[in-house]
């Protein structure tokens with residue numbers, strides 16, 4: 001799968017970073033999914049090889065503006081492009097009323113079907129090629145994390161081996177791929193299991209919403225990748241005049257270690273980290289507590305899993 005960060009700033013956009021959004025596309029798929037949709041996400045999409053036309057699902061972590069104000073523009077643009085495939089939106093309660101209100105007062109006559117699903121609890125959403133677990137988080141408003149668990153993929157069929165054994169191509173190959181027993185006209189018997197490699201384990205990706213307790217993802221230890229906010233370093237957080245329901249780099253790294261995740265990407269970066277040196281403070285703090293691969297996300301950063 002491919003992941004592209006479309007916005008990595010917390011709260012407000014900066015010259016370097018737009019507000020929250022992340023695109024995800026599974027291998028060999030044309031359609032793709034969006035996680036959060038801050039203002040101007042569609043402008044960010046224009047700078048990538050993704051298109052609004054092929055966007056089929058949007059998962060919103062919570063209804064703060066920096067995570068949803070881009071939705072309205074995306075709906076209008078998808079409509080202008082005469083897209084007809086349905087668009088599904090998954091988000092906490094309130095999204096339906098909010099979108100219906102905007103659609104009504106901006107007279108948006110949608111040509112495609114908009115399906116809105118409100119998330120109200122810890123749940124599992126089942127799709128053809130993956131599942132999404134919804135994880136209630138701890139933030140100043142209702143916020144969910146999404147854990148994408150890709151289905152295992154069937155093992156590779158060894159065509160060359162079948163050819164070398166003189167098995168005629170065609171329907172017999174389909175049977176072998178299906179791990180069935182095949183009997184040739186000459187009497188030889190083959191078991192499909194001997195031609196198909198081990199299944200490819202589906203990847204597990206944690207995509208956190210705004211949250212001050214990353215250990216809430218405890219059911220998903222050993223995830224292949226954890227993408228989670230760390231809005232501040234611990235030092236800066238301790239000196240804030242007011243407390244925020246966000247995670248620090250130190251706290252996230254300790255959690256990532258405890259969960260045993262294989263890779264960590266920090267996002268939702270406070271605008272105060274406005275230079276490479278400042279961003280490096282977040283990274284260095286995390287590296288002290290988590291020894292796996294860790295990165296601080298930047299806009300248009302791509303990850304292939």
Ligand SMILES: [Zn+2]
Pocket residue numbers: 010011020064066067210268
């Ligand atoms: Zn936010």
Ligand SMILES: [Zn+2]
Pocket residue numbers: 062064139210
């Ligand atoms: Zn928030």
